[in-house]
């Protein structure tokens with residue numbers, strides 16, 4: 001029988017704590033006559049993206065944030081998409097919003113992200129907000145990286161001085177997580193691994209913290225993990241057997257901490273999306 005050594009980093013319990021805090025803050029905003037609003041733009045009928053967007057609006061209802069949904073057909077043109085973005089930029093009821101990624105292949109994702117008003121960028125993925133993060137200025141932070149840092153802190157995983165291997169260089173996780181973890185407040189040393197990395201196993205093996213965000217089922221196996229390391233399973237793939245993370249099951253016999261998938265970082269991605277909207281509403285209320 002498998003021996004589980006890892007402490008499980010429970011994303012759902014941690015999300016519930018964040019929701020309690022957000023509920024109180026939204027109530028305080030409403031008492032001042034301000035209701036935060038989250039917008040989503042979903043293009044096409046990918047069932048995974050549709051489920052994530054549905055989840056985001058369910059979360060809004062739980063904490064008292066107004067939901068604004070724009071669901072567009074798969075054949076939407078770039079001009080039509082940008083017209084919806086412009087509309088949300090101008091909508092005073094919309095405090096912040098996201099364009100659900102990935103977009104259908106015929107659409108230009110970067111152009112769409114750049115069109116979002118940076119002050120309404122609830123995802124923290126606008127180039128201006130990523131640039132502010134690089135410069136150490138206040139900005140909306142990308143939700144999944146924010147969730148990862150929160151989960152590590154919540155379970156008192158040492159970050160300062162840790163060697164972190166990030167696997168995957170996507171815009172929502174891999175690239176921005178390095179920016180967060182190398183801030184002075186976190187002080188980790190980060191190696192960003194990708195398909196061009198010569199010896200992935202060696203890079204992962206010397207890491208105290210592994211962030212697996214490649215979207216390759218079972219990529220990280222027990223023999224690649226330093227005993228006691230914290231392993232965060234962020235990548236997700238839809239396989240004929242169902243949803244699979246990047247981390248093989250046997251890693252829980254070696255790791256010191258493990259964020260499972262599902263039930264780890266995913267719920268925090270959603271929680272920090274709402275947190276970004278509430279924080280923006282609080283900034284506006286303070287003016």
Ligand SMILES: Nc1nc2c(c(=O)[nH]1)N[C@@H](CN(C=O)c1ccc(C(=O)N[C@@H](CCC(=O)O)C(=O)O)cc1)CN2
Pocket residue numbers: 051052055098099100101102123143144172243261262263264265266267268269270
């Ligand atoms: N505009 C964005 N698009 C995408 C992002 C993002 O941060 N911004 N990230 C992912 C998808 N995503 C949010 O949009 C997301 C992924 C996973 C979860 C989640 O809660 N997962 C659950 C399992 C859910 C299931 O069973 O299907 C879990 O991990 O427990 C939430 C949000 C790509 N696109």
